[in-house]
Amino acid sequence: MAIFKKKEADAYNELDAKKNVSNVSDGMIRFNRVSPLANAMYSALFIFIAAICVLPVLFVIIISFTAEKSIGLYGYSFFPKQFSVASYQYVWNMRELVGRSILNSIGITVVGTCLGVILTATMGYALSRKSYKFRNFFTWFIFIPMLFRGGTLASYVVNTQVMHLKDTYWALILPICCTTFNIIIMRTFFTTTVPDEMIESGKIDGASQLRIFVQLVLPICLPAIATIALFLTFAYWNEWYNASIYLSTSRSDLFPLQFVLVSIEQKIQFLINNANYVGADAQDLPSETMRMAIVVIAVVPIMFSYPFFQKYYISGLTVGAVKG
Amino acid sequence: MSQIAKKDIKPKKKSKLTLDDIQLFLLSLPTTIWFIMFCYVPMFGILIAFKKYKVAPGKGFLWSLVYNSKWCGLDNFKFLFKSNAKTTIAMFRNTVGYNIVFIVLGIVIPVALAIIISHLYSKKLAKFCQTLIFLPHFLSWVIVGYFVYAFLATKEGLVNNVLLSMGFDPVKWYQKEGMPYWPYFIVFLNVWKNVGYNMIVYMASINGIDGSLYEAAVIDGATKHQQTKYITIPLLKPVIIIMFIMAVGRIFNSDFGLFYRTTRNSAALYNSFVTLDVYVYNSLFNSTIPTYGYASAAGFMQSVFGCVTLVTANAIVSKFDKESAFF
Incomplete structure (x- = not known):
């Protein structure tokens, strides 16, 4: 069964490969499987669990399209009596705030992901070189923060007083752009896929390590880069914690999308304070449905993108967890 | 012979830095600076x-x-x-207690599901379900907090509406003092959000198991149950142990968003969700007079205990099974 020797391949390539096994093993697989009854029960179980995972998202989407009146009378329901797109119209009216926050989120995600990939890949590459004299030292150097952390307060003090990150975009970007876990994934990938001969040949041709890294190593490591980039993209898109610590409530021009949700909830008064953003009278805002509409706006990009990217995500997870 | 070889190697090790080393060091310098500023300098803050x-x-x-x-x-x-003894006891009990439950369920349920999903006839169905189960992992706790609110809101929430239509009184889920159900909600939400992630780690290991082992077992007349018990689970053991150590190392940390966002930081429920992280956050950013000293004392214990538990867990594991240990 040569297919099982392939180490780095993710789960599904192997599942597909299984189909192509010779008829003998095919018969073996058919013989060695659970009874049809058990299969039906297991399938039902998984459909049930999958439904539990997806229904809340559908529920919120339905709520965001429900008329405010219908909610006032019957509450949230999977089968609303009256549909309406009023909530999205109000979000559109608030585009100065919501639109700005979407742009903030996109900007933070792009800049943070690029920066994080650079920091992760360079360190990962240096640690993957066996001839590197400081290899041991730096492996411990990145590993110790995994064991011991300064904690919320200490980070807050350093970031605000030493680096003056308060009320800047950098406060949302820098603290989460690099992790030991990601560097280990990168290092593992470089050690397993980049042949030493290639580096040597680069050296013989007189290339510097930077040049070898950029021109020889990176092109063949795009899958690993994609994995790290995905980890970071989702982390930045979902970022709200640092925003709640480092951004003042008055700086709504810096808010990322997820933090707009937090701040709306924290202060229902938010809209009234920012009445100049809203075209309509703050009194008859469909606040409940509108909040759900913003939730939908935050969820939809993730929902429709992750099925296509999860392959890279999974390969990163398995490398990191199994070989970390 | 080996001694001579060693002597030959030693001077090489002590040789001067090569250009290569300097270039590699410069290449990783930005990351080094990042680690110093964001990890090492804060360590003195304790x-x-x-x-x-x-x-x-x-x-x-x-x-x-x-x-x-x-x-x-x-x-x-x-x-x-x-x-402050009452809150302190509650936050230690919650932090460690929830984590122990999370560790057990975070291993048992995903391993069971990963094994079951590998038995499904239809690989398409398996992949479809696995993809959907993975979805919650990509959502932030802010979003999940809104989901919870959609179900539990006092006036509009689905649960209360169902209760009403069945003739029961609506329940004030967020405001009622000492609500006994929240610990279950918190555990459920944690499992719900992380099961897809953990499942994938175990699924990948199951798929990596050499198929000839199962073939040999079938020829020897092993049932599916026996194959699982004697092949799959023993071969999953290293992965389970690594996941276990990583979880134990974080036993004094808590997933802040889970406890803070889904409960809406409600004062009435405080005792059932306050963890070390929530206490530190609330006393720093949610009180009129920030109590830095107490918050940092809580944070200090978190850092030190966390470090000690991780090293201890790893030492115990490496005693029984050197290969599975983390470092």
């Missing part, structure tokens, strides 16, 4: 736990701390365990 913090107006936090605040020994810790 000293705040041993100071009596006093504000020096107009001088900034750092100046107040270094020059204006006196050393106070263990006073901050005394506060936590005397004046």
Whole structure:
């Protein structure tokens, strides 16, 4: 069964490969499987669990399209009596705030992901070189923060007083752009896929390590880069914690999308304070449905993108967890 | 023979830095600086736990701390365990208690599901379900908090509407003092969000198991149950152990968003969700007079205990099974 020797391949390539096994093993697989009854029960179980995972998202989407009146009378329901797109119209009216926050989120995600990939890949590459004299030292150097952390307060003090990150975009970007876990994934990938001969040949041709890294190593490591980039993209898109610590409530021009949700909830008064953003009278805002509409706006990009990217995500997870 | 070989190698090791080393060092310098600024410098910040913090107006936090605040020994810790004992006990109980439940369920359920999903006839169905189960992992706790609200809101929430239509009184899920169901909600939400992630780690290991092992077992007449018990689970053991150590190392940390966002930080429920992280956050950013000393004392214990548990867990594992240990 040569297919099982392939180490780095993710789960599904192997599942597909299984189909192509010779008829003998095919018969073996058919013989060695659970009874049809058990299969039906297991399938039902998984459909049930999958439904539990997806229904809340559908529920919120339905709520965001429900008329405010219908909610006032019957509450949230999977089968609303009256549909309406009023909530999205109000979000559109608030585009100065919501639109700005979407742009903030996109900007933070792009800049943070690029920066994080650079920091992760360079360190990962240096640690993957066996001839590197400081290899041991730096492996411990990145590993110790995994064991011991300064904690919320200490980070807050350093970031605000030493680096003056308060009320800047950098406060949302820098603290989460690099992790030991990601560097280990990168290092593992470089050690397993980049042949030493290639580096040597680069050296013989007189290339510097930077040049070898950029021109020889990176092109063949795009899958690993994609994995790290995905980890970071989702982390930045979902970022709200640092925003709640480092951004003042008055700086709504810096808010990322997820933090707009937090701040709306924290202060229902938010809209009234920012009445100049809203075209309509703050009194008859469909606040409940509108909040759900913003939730939908935050969820939809993730929902429709992750099925296509999860392959890279999974390969990163398995490398990191199994070989970390 | 080997001694001679060693002698030959040794001087090589002591040789000067090569250009290569310097270039690699420069290449990783930005990351090194990042680690120093965001990981190593804050480590010294834990000293705040041993100071009596006093504000020096107009001088900034750092100046107040270094020059204006006196050393106070263990006073901050005394506060936590005397004046504040009830909250302190609750936050330690919650942090460790929830984590123990999460660790057990976070291994048992995903391993079981990963094994079952590998038995499904239809691989398409398996992949479809696995993809959907993975979805919650990509959502933030802010979003999940809104989901919970959609179900549990007092007036509009689905659960209360169902209760009403069945003739029961609606329940104030967020406001009722000492609501006994929240620990179950928190555990459920944690499993719900993380099961897809953990499942994938175990699924990948199951798929990596050599198929000929199962073939040999079938020829020997092993049932599916026996194959699982004697092949799959033993071969999953290293992965389970690594996941276990990583979870134990974080036993004094909590997933802040889970406890803070889904409960809406409701005062009535405080005792059932306050963890070390929530306490630190609330006393720093949600109180009118930030209590730096106490918060940092809690944070100090979190850092130290966390480090000790991780090293201990790893030492125990490496005693039984050297290969599975983390470091």
